[in-house]
Amino acid sequence: MTPRIEVSDLVIRYGDVVAVNGVSFSIQAGELVTLLGPSGCGKTSTLRAIAGLEDPSSGVIRLGGQTMYSSAERRNVPSEKRGLSMVFQSYAIWPHMTVAENVAYGLHVRKLPRAEIEQTVRRVLDMVRMAGYADRPASKLSGGQQQRIAVARAIAFSPTVLLFDEPLSNLDAKLRTEMRVEIRELQRQLDVTSVYVTHDQEEALAISDRIIVMDHGHIEQIGPPETIYNRPNSLFVADFVGAANLIPGRATSPGSFETTGGLTLSVSEPASGAGTTVALRSSYVELHPDSATPQSGANVVRGTIHRRMFHGDFIQYVVDWPAGQLIVRRPPTELIAEGAPVQIVFSPDHCILL
């Protein structure tokens, strides 16, 4: 099956700066794929190149098998001819139009009959739960409302590809999690192929079918959220996505790792890197009372609770252990006093050798 979006060997330069350095990936129809990475990693440039808003230096971009950009063929289809749609970080709501005029823009451009436009606008505003706002001036909306209108406008003309450029970064935390659910819901409902740019790893994990982790203009890892979280293939991904302990040391024999503190751990994964670090997610570590009987098949190490921070949804412990300090997250029911001795228990499966 031809991928809906295909990017190969994309390079984008700004003067001497290489923003995107040879990026390739493809996205199947109906997928929601996230470009995740810190600011300056090239994710937004990649998205804008797909939209036709950025002139790449070389590479190929295909949409539904049709070449939109190709440096070899000297082809660069302008934005408006690519048939895609986009939700901007700033929302880009036109302040001189009403809500309905904003939403209808893409339909007017396509010269659809008036009745159809009106019907579509009503339907789309309904979908984003802004039905009562059609005749409001767009400048008199809150951030969250503008966000909904931006989404409504983007989906109104039934684009085959939908691009999101950090759409939620200007909203407050609570609204952000709500909108995350709604966007995912809409995307499933419309079955529209989507590319979503964010620097928020939590958002990426929650919303995506697959995640593309980027850093310094190249791709670090591509995979479903669970894989990215459980099986990071580089130090960068382990560190950037989720909360992980990075334990320095060296691999001594297959399945065994010696930390700088002289502690020997059982690890499962063959090293994908130099084998000098073990990544251990803080949620995968259990803490048991010192007196409990050790479990078999697991790494068991003695330690002491150094500091306890109550976060509500979880408790974060800083635990002193032979290899230094370990960050551990436990459910709020597992309350242990500071200074208490504990058994630290974690499975070799969760020790990712990098």
Place this chain on the structure above:
Amino acid sequence: MRALLRGVPRFGIAGLLMLLVLLLCASIVLYPVVFIVAESLNVGEPGVFPPEQLSLRNFASISQDVGVLVNTLLVAFGATVMAVVIGFVLAWILTRTNIPGRTRLERLMELPYYMTPLVGAMAWAVLAAPKNGLLNQVWHGIGGRGDLFNIYAPLGIAWVMALFEGTVAFVMISAAMKSMDPSLEESSRVFGAGKLRTALRITLPLVAPGVLSAFVFVFAEMLGAFAAAFVLGIPGRFYVVTTAIWEATQSFPPEYGRAAALGLSLFAAMVVTLTISKLIMRRGAYATITGKAFRPRPIDVGHARWPLLAVAWGYILVSVILPVGALLLTSFQRFATVNLADSVFTVSNYVTAMSTGTLGQAFVNSLILGLSVATIGVPVIGVLTWIIYRSQMPGRTSVEYVLMFPQAVPRLVFGLGLLWAWINIPIPIYGTLWLLGIAYFTVFLPLGLRTMAGVVLQVDRSLEECARVCGASWMHQMRTVSLPLLRPGIAAAWLLIFIASVRELGASIFLMGPQSKVISPAIINAWLSSSSELSAAMAMILTATVFAAVILLFTVARRFSGAREV
């Protein structure tokens, strides 16, 4: 444009086009300067290009103009001190205290600038001339002896310059005060310092670079000021550099070499001072400019707010109400007097002003020029703004530098250069409105560019990009998104250029011919050769025109900011 050119080799056509734009801008802006330089070195027949004999003698003979230079420095310095003191006090009152009606007062502070130095100087001449100045008449009327004021003196010139050319001091200093993070002061209070200590140790040092920079900037402006020194200095044969340049061109044979040498020296002095001002601003930037706009918490000044309010209104009184009142009164009288019982009221001054062939024609000419320069200039400047701030074209920063160049050249000197430049081109436009139109367009490039840039930069690029992604072509996007959003800014730029053109004096005074008179120089001529009552009527017509445009401008600005606030 970029989209239109997409698909063609990037540096081919775009680069060529850019080179063409750059050359065109450079020729229109820099060409006149070449003539000033050439003339300043010319010791042969004046006004012959290329000069037959070259020498530095014109520069050497500046030493004979020491008196003029001293006058210039004295007046400029005095005016600057006054302007900065006034500006500082007003800025502090209007940004940092809780006096009633601050927002409206802040708006009114712009009016003196629109009064123009020419009208201001004439109004103050009517008010404070020795013997029959209106204020002196009042003084005599209540039994005072001698004259209370004499505006025809260096101090009077400096006073008028401070009032009508120094308004930028207020703008710059209040900008510095507004951009100060109030938490800097608040933290001083939290750490136990009192109001006074905070003001001296925190506020003053933080605002100081802004004030100093404003001082130097205003000083540069004052060096190049012309109208006040002309109206109030010429009768007493008191010359500053600008009026000396004018006088040199009027003598027979004209001392063009001397005028050009003086002009170039003035230009050099202004460039140096403006650079210093910029450096101070940049070095002081650590303190105040954080990029955010703050509205510092006003200090509760208690009962002191009534005297402070009086100070603010006092400024409006001496810079707007009294001058306009004096001109209004005088313009409707046969002989200017404050004794209303004796006065003979008449509209004949206005009738004369509008009907006397050349005077009425001058007003019509100015209107024609204002309308056409603004109407043609705005789209051209719009395209240039777009090239500089929105396109990716190579060399766009050099275009900006070239276009901003006229800002540093005193208008009078630029006018001289334009005169020689266009006389020596075999296109017969000297003595026509065309020459004035080209000159206005050239000298107002920086003004137009700054206004339009402010507007263009306010419109987020993604608003335009979104239209394209939604499927709109470049033309459609321009029509439905860009132009509607830019409309208020375009209107403001149009009005500003219109106002500036209608009141233009410095360049016009050299460039107008017998068949192409314009209003400001015509008012000066009337002032020097006929009655002050007639000139007052003409000044009122000019002021009314400018104020009408200003009211439109404020309306546009309010609607614009109103739309953006929500």
